[in-house]
Amino acid sequence: MLQIYNTLSRSKEVFRPIVPGQVKMYVCGMTVYDFCHIGHARVMIVFDMVVRWLRASGYEVLYVRNITDIDDKIINRAIENGEPISALTNRFIDAMHADSDELGLMHPDQEPRATDYIAQMQGMIGKLIENELAYQADDGDVNFAVRLLPRYGQLSGKSLDELNAGERVAIVGGKRDPLDFVLWKSAKPEEPADTRWASPWGEGRPGWHIECSAMSCDLLGEHFDIHGGGADLQFPHHENEIAQSEGALYGKDRKDNDAPFVNYWMHNGHIRVNEEKMSKSLGNFFLIRDVLKSFNPEVLRFFMLKAHYRSPINYSDAQLEEARAGLVRLYTALAQAPAKSNSLDPHNPWAKRFAEAMNDDFNTPEAIAVLFDLASEVNRAQDAEKQALASTLKSLAASLNFLQRDPTEFLQAGSKQESGLSAAQIEEHIAQRLAAKQAKDFAKSDSIRKTLLDQGVVLEDKPGGTTEWRRT
Incomplete structure (x- = not known):
């Protein structure tokens, strides 16, 4: 039975989908003004793994991951480049898809763009104003009134008294309270025409947080199973999503018997580089496409999933070389016997151990340990038993998208960093x-x-x- 660590309850919970056999999942995607980095890679790889395991477990999954194609960074970059917003965002959406394909990841079932959901965002903002949870300030912005929602802080565990403006957004004129956050940004005279839309509150554009609420509710309903993203989004982004989604639906006070916006909140851990926070200013900022010039995509996926998805991980070339060495061990076992990727009897002891690990909050480190134990058995076995064990190894690894290449091809490819002999x-x-x-x-x-x-x-x-x- 699958258990998921729910950030909302701060505990593992038995997974019970709203509709038996079906899972609706939303993951916060990329803001497309630059190439994707390894932090983005972790989000994509982790939730690709989650979807694969859910489907391998028999669930019908609707996987939605959004694209933020309008925000301040995008506008500033487009102005800097002297190009239309759509030219910039389309270029980096194509680049994101190319990186994802190179990594061998599935595309989401739905990939909504924020600019296609302006009407839905405005509708939700209108409901929040009607429910007296939002107001238009003197500067034209429409803001959410945080202190009017008693449940605010439930995801982060922060009380209103603990919050301060420094943890949130910069204090700007017009807000009634420094904790309030913007739902609709009033257009500035100097901003290009393609950055503004007509609205009941004047020309402007949506705030960041309202995007995900509008898109997820439109595509998955006002109550769905899983919402995921990086740990950095837990507060304030996901906290604000809950506030505005439940505020639009229930008003100021959701009752205990009212369905929550989302049942299970999942957050993957941060990535550090050589024990430091990844940042452009430190010069330790790595793009996916640059990493893949030196390392095979399967190595990067293996590195990411060797750690539990909730754990922070430290990125370095040495860590990637260690991951490659692990894959070499597994492929070396497969090279000894022709293996097929088949459906497995759930009572197979290896399949049972593997499933127990994955059903324990997607414990990929333990699942990978099962693969290594199985590879050792392949190495010791003879003839028909060796082939059967190798097929089991390949079949189990398939649910993590590993070990599906021809073993000889992988083993002879080596590291991209090696010049070596041809x-x-x-x-x-x-x-x-x-x-x-x-x-x-x-x-x-x-x-x-x-x-x-x-x-x-x-x-x-x-x-x-x-x-x-x-x-x-």
Whole structure:
């Protein structure tokens, strides 16, 4: 039985979907004004894993991940570049999709863009004003009145007395309270025409928080199963989503028997780089496409899922090399026997152990430990048993999107960071070694093996006189 750690309750809870057998999940996506970095990669990889496991468990999943294609950063970058907003955002949406495809990730079932949901946002803002939870300030902005909602702070665990303006947004003129947040931003005279929309409150654009409430409610309903995102979004973004979504639906006071906006809140941990926060100012900011120039996409996915999704992780080239070495161990086991990815009997002891790990709040480190134990058994087994175990290994790994490549291809590819010998050069050394062995020049044969090993190439002599090779 699947258990999920719910940020809202701060505990693991048995997962019970609203509609049996169906899961509706919304994940906060990217703001598209630049290329995606490894923090974005973690969000994409984690929730790709969640969807894959839910589907492998028999659930029908509707996966929605939004695109923020209007906000201050986008506007500033477009003005800086001297280009229309849509030209900028379309370019980086295409780049995001290219990165996702390179990583081998599924596209969401729905990928709404904020600019396509202006009417729904305005409708929700209108309801909040009607419910006396929002007001138009003197500067033209429409703000949410935080102190009028008694339940505010339930996700973050922060009381109104603990909150201060420094934890939230900058205090600007017109707000009645520094805790209030903007729902509709009044247009500024100097802003381009493609950054503003007509509204009952004058020309302007939506605030960031209202986007996700409007899009998720429109596509998934006012009450759905799972909402996910990075830990940095827990407060204030997700807190504000709850406030405005439930405020629009129930007014100032949701009753205990009223359905919450979302049943389960999931947040993946932060990424640090060499034990420091990732930031452009520190020069430790890594784009997905740059990392993939040096490392295979499967290595990056494996690195991300070796840690539990809620744990912070430390990114470095050494950590990625360690992840690659782990995949080499698993692929080396698969290379010993032809393996198929088949559906497994849930009573299979390996499948049972794997499922127990994954059903414990998507415990991928423990699930991967099962794969390593199984690989060790493959190495020890003989003949038909070896093939059966290898097929089990490949089948279990498929639900995490690992070990689906041809083992020889993966093992011979090595690290992208290695210049090393080409495949043709390695084959030439192997041919020279075979000739030396046939001439009984075993010293030369051993010398060639050592030369290759020194350059990261391991030889394995097989029955029948053939030799296979892989990179370390």
